[in-house]
Amino acid sequence: MNVALSPPKMFVRTVPLSDHTAGLVRLLPDGAPLAWLTGDEGVVGWGEAARLDLGTEPEGTAPTDTTRFSEAARWLNGLMEHAEVSDGVGAAGTGLVAFGTFAFAPTSPGSALVVPRVLVGRRGGRSWLTTVGDEPGDRPGELPPPASAPRPVGPVSWTQGSLSGEDWMSAVAGTVERIRAGELDKAVLARDAFAEAASPIDVRTLLERLRLRFPSCFTFSVDGMVGATPELLLRREGDRLTSLVLAGTRPRGEDPGDDRRLADELLASAKDVDEHRMAVDSLRTALAPLAEEMEVPARPSLLRLANVQHLATRAHARLSPGVSALDAVAALHPTAAVGGTPTGTAMRLIAGAEGMDRGGYAGPVGWVDGAGNSEWGIALRCAHVDGARARLFAGGGIVEGSVPEAELAETESKFRVMREALTDGA
Numbered sequence: 543m544n545v546a547l548s549p550p551k552m553f554v555r556t557v558p559l560s561d562h563t564a565g566l567v568r569l570l571p572d573g574a575p576l577a578w579l580t581g582d583e584g585v586v587g588w589g590e591a592a593r594l595d596l597g598t599e600p601e602g603t604a605p606t607d608t609t610r611f612s613e614a615a616r617w618l619n620g621l622m623e624h625a626e627v628s629d630g631v632g633a634a635g636t637g638l639v640a641f642g643t644f645a646f647a648p649t650s651p652g653s654a655l656v657v658p659r660v661l662v663g664r665r666g667g668r669s670w671l672t673t674v675g676d677e678p679g680d681r682p683g684e685l686p687p688p689a690s691a692p693r694p695v696g697p698v699s700w701t702q703g704s705l706s707g708e709d710w711m712s713a714v715a716g717t718v719e720r721i722r723a724g725e726l727d728k729a730v731l732a733r734d735a736f737a738e739a740a741s742p743i744d745v746r747t748l749l750e751r752l753r754l755r756f757p758s759c760f761t762f763s764v765d766g767m768v769g770a771t772p773e774l775l776l777r778r779e780g781d782r783l784t785s786l787v788l789a790g791t792r793p794r795g796e797d798p799g800d801d802r803r804l805a806d807e808l809l810a811s812a813k814d815v816d817e818h819r820m821a822v823d824s825l826r827t828a829l830a831p832l833a834e835e836m837e838v839p840a841r842p843s844l845l846r847l848a849n850v851q852h853l854a855t856r857a858h859a860r861l862s863p864g865v866s867a868l869d870a871v872a873a874l875h876p877t878a879a880v881g882g883t884p885t886g887t888a889m890r891l892i893a894g895a896e897g898m899d900r901g902g903y904a905g906p907v908g909w910v911d912g913a914g915n916s917e918w919g920i921a922l923r924c925a926h927v928d929g930a931r932a933r934l935f936a937g938g939g940i941v942e943g944s945v946p947e948a949e950l951a952e953t954e955s956k957f958r959v960m961r962e963a964l965t966d967g968a
């Protein structure tokens with residue numbers, strides 16, 4: 543990979559905002575909003591003070607190659623060295639902040655980092671404004687007025703993705719056979735679908751719907767990748783790392799009794815518990831060399847979302863000195879929640895079986911600040927939005943006991959997140 547690394551000189555200023563009660567999404571101008579939101583909190587940004595577009599590795603590169611992460615880290619370090627930062631708040635997400643999206647595979651395009659011109663953050667009752675200028679005095683310190691109102695999406699036409707449902711189920715059946723033959727233990731197979739609106743889709747509309755419907759998820763928009771993921775690859779604050787591993791899924795029930803029955807079935811399902819264990823094991827193995835302490839619960843708990851319920855494990859670690867957030871991202875991606883076990887075999891199977899390029903789907907998406915604090919989700923329950931077109935993604939973990947029809951139904955439940963966000967009045 544060949545990246546021109548010539549960091550611009552930047553003047554960064556963060557000031558506290560008093561009495562900032564307006565919704566963060568309402569501040570975003572139309573265009574290419576940057577966002578990372580959990581309910582009412584998070585960071586939003588717009589404009590580009592600096593941008594890195596990462597290239598792709600040649601076909602045949604090992605699927606676990608981490609060059610895109612190390613190039614990104616080098617670029618960020620260069621930016622930091624040349625930045626003059628005045629930070630009047632000093633919290634996670636203040637000072638210099640870059641939003642990022644990384645492709646799932648090293649050979650796929652779409653990995654990019656963006657430092658916004660303006661960022662507004664809110665967390666734990668504190669709000670702040672960060673502005674980035676090219677000249678020393680070029681640092682406006684006032685909150686802009688609310689932007690234009692987000693537009694509805696309008697009528698949308700839907701088309702099938704790279705594989706028909708039938709063909710995708712054949713790919714699942716073929717994967718189960720390969721698992722039974724002992725070639726691998728697990729692979730996560732995904733599919734895509736397309737939505738076409740009559741005019742450019744206003745991403746702010748999607749963000750507002752997603753954050754309201756999925757307040758416990760991470761609603762994001764970075765360089766066209768838009769979604770609400772429940773899965774936290776990692777949060778780094780100082781030397782503390784948190785990760786939320788999800789794998790194993792049931793739909794929500796029709797009524798509370800049905801919902802409980804489905805939850806009990808999930809918690810007791812050997813197939814799902816095994817599928818989940820592989821995802822947790824992959825995290826534990828990847829994290830061990832980077833951490834001085836690690837705390838991983840022995841048994842998963844239940845995470846309920848509006849559309850589905852998952853087996854969930856929240857892991858904590860204390861990182862060894864000198865381990866950066868992007869070092870941890872590079873080590874952890876892809877967990878077996880989106881890749882498989884063993885990782886390399888699963889990644890090769892995925893590339894052959896899905897009949898599509900995942901792009902940023904199932905890759906890390908999030909932000910990092912100059913102090914190394916960061917939050918990176920796994921880009922799930924998302925779409926790539928480009929003008930009037932959106933490409934939606936959904937997948938599921940395939941193990942020995944997987945049934946193609948049930949896996950197809952699971953992807954439909956997961957597609958609902960973006961289908962409903964793209965549907966006015968849903």
Ligand SMILES: C=C(O[C@H]1C=CC=C(C(=O)O)[C@@H]1O)C(=O)O
Pocket residue numbers: 730732773788789790791852878879880922923935936937938939940956
């Ligand atoms: C691959 C996806 O979900 C992953 C995360 C949670 C549960 C999963 C599952 O049960 O298969 C998947 O591992 C997706 O949403 O596209």
